[in-house]
Amino acid sequence: MSSSLVTIQDLQKRMAQGVLNTSCSESAVRRMWWAALDTLQSDILMPMNLTRGLWLSSPLPALYEPKLLKKFQGWVWAPKDLFNLANPSVGILPPSQSVSMDIHSDSSNYERLTLLEEDGNDPLLIVITPEIQIALALEGECHERKLLMRSDPETLSDLLTLLDNRLNTENIEQANNLRNALEEMGQLKTNDDLSKVFWPLLSQRLADIAPSLNIQTLPDNIINDDDKSSSKSNEITLLEALTHEIRTPLATIRTLIRSLMRKQDLPKVVANRLKQIDIECTEQIDRFGLIFNAVELERSKPEQTNLALTDLGKMITMLSPVWSNQLERKGLKLILDITSDLPKVLSDSEGLELMLTGLIDRNTRGLQTGGELTLKLRPAGQRLKLQILTQLSTTHTSEAPENVSNEEIGPVLSWNPATGNLQLSQAATQRLLKSLGGRLTNRRDSGITIFFPISELKEFDSVD
Template sequence: MTKPITLQSLQECMAEGLDAGRVDDPTARRLWWAALETIQAEVLLADGEAPAGVWIAAPLPALYDPGLLETMQGWVWTPDELHWTTGQKGALLPPERFSGSTEGKTQTKPPYQRLSLLESDGLDPLLIVITAELQVALALHGKSDQRQLLMRCDPETLSTLLAMLDQRLQDQAAEEAMGLRRAMSALGRLQSSELFAQRFWPGLAERLACMAPSLTLQTLRTVDDANEEDNSKEDAADAELSLLEAITHEVRTPLATIRTLIRSLLRRKDLPAVALDRLQQIDSECTEQIDRFGLIFHAAEMQRQPPTPGGLARTDLGRMIQELSPGWQQQLQRRDISLVLDISPNLPSVLSDPGRLEPMLGGLIDRSSRSLPAGAQLLLQLRPAGARLKLHLRSQLNDRGSTSQEVESTSELGPVLSWNPSTGSLQLSQGATRRLLASLGGRLIQQRDQGLTVFFPVA
């Protein structure tokens, strides 16, 4: 009797001939998210638009680019307990994520064929993408603390995987096996890209560098477990923060894809100057929003899991501000606001985390300038203050130096976000900003009409 094909057996096939993994599960999940972004960008870049193709995933739909969902046929194994319909108690994903709504009309059927996940399949994620020019399989595999990201694009492994999938579908849903065969035949001759593996891993590393440190795909829970946890206010708050983390990722992911496409165009030498200028503006705006939502994600993560103290290093704050100021000036000039720097010479280093401090400083510039009118000035001062350095941000509305009101009426939207009704903008709440700065060694003081002050300890 033939041994039943499980999704675990597919992952074991992918792992054949490879060393065991060496990372924990949270690290492996971050690798998975970065790999999804890398593969989707690669498919879109193949010929400039979303191609026809096939994708197979478990235990959740792994593809999320709208263009790919429209042009590619999908099959997804999901647990029977998962519900996608609006209003169903225990729904783990919002219906609009995969509803394919267009012009106000929402399709209740997701853009893929859904199949039942068996208990023997496990819950490790799997994705296989097949187009005429790109064929790749992706999975997480391994025991706890021996996890690894598997990526296979060699024709031999992919042929074996497709044969195993065909057998699995014949055993579980014969009509879907025929549908997959027809979809594969419609693609015609497959051309495997020998250079894909050389592009994949550097692309993965680039996306990891831009990703918040603990973005994970949470292990699935049963509906009964979720219902029990709903009875606790603490768990409800945790779920709200998890949703906020997911939303910020949903915003940053397409922006990162757009930025990747823009930067590929910027490398061309045949574009007119006006097109290059517009592309650079789009690139700057994408970067600004990616950093902004990255701070929101990190604030939500910190609210849910406070970090352990430590990990700060010597940081030349004055030099960092000088190097970052051209980008801030360009950002502010789009709103006709000028930036004035007033930095004392020969300042000592401070104790902070330079990697996380850069986007945080950009967030302070954005926070201090978002409600300013055109023609205003934003003054940044950096001065010694005993055993600390004092960073002060305040706005001026005219040449006579009149200071604007820094603190306007805002509505708190939980512990992380606040909303400014006058501008319609979301920003980090004052409490979340204070917690983020504290993790970077800074102490925030914000008073009405006096701007924003942060003290950093001298190294």
């Protein structure tokens, strides 16, 4: 055991060995850090469908993908002052945006450890799974900042040894927990060639989220087809960057809010305000997540993929408590009218959940207190017909929100100049639903109707 405490900076310095110094500003390297987290989680770890792993980070949680958090065991070094505001041993990470909004139902916990002054505030993330091992960090003096990524076995082995020494000195119980977690993984596959995949993916993501903001609108009669295509590409890239920049701080705020809500002796008024902030953050994360999905679809235009048997009636019934709470805060009522024992459809349940939540939000914006939203699900030949219908309050006769004229402001978004509401355009909504197996119709007098073809597949059949 080391005679002196190993610091987080010691790990970062080990990672920096053999890496050339660079001249990078603080703002640029922070942007690289967030892009690296997205690249690692969205482009590398998530597609692997990993079932177990562990992660360690500082000075705040760096892992945020719900599917990873539920399966991985975590340790986080964070400032002591933060722990004083919450439970000192267990915290909450952003949970899956699914049925329950109750933070206490989340199962993705991590162990909290105290960040010392000597550790510094530069971020660090280490992820260890049987299939892949990787470490990310920022390091360097003011004008020599750099992003570090190491996946070679020698460096990862040294980092784990340093962490073991740190925990032996700081918290022997957690040192044993980490050793046990590593032993349970068995033989680790080496992945020292991961850098050949990581850096090109990161470069692509950085290129996508760093567009030129000098976009000018020219008269149509002097814009040729190539210019129109380039302008559209710039709009898509800018929108992708904006959704990323909005969701990231919201996710961080929600993480800290949920840590605060774990404190047992909060005054009731404070707890209620924190809950309101948590709900608002989640709704906006969902909303911009849906816009991001539409942007990705517009960019890549993929065929329908990853569609699976989906019990649409059960999904709507399970999600209805969340939607009811959301509408009740606006003084609105949700009514379900679902035929029992309906056949299953082919869809992407996770994407469809986000899509339906977005459609409910869209169709209740502008409804006055006392209004109603009805979800009807019926068989219609070889399809299921889902209708989303709004009914105005008897004391208000203003036009229903789905009938208000919106202005298209690009290939993905529309804007209502009267209310300032920003939402997916009709075309983007139709494309997104099509990718989820549905077909949208929107008639002035009948609200929104979505048709889903009934699946002829059995539970044991595979879907390509």
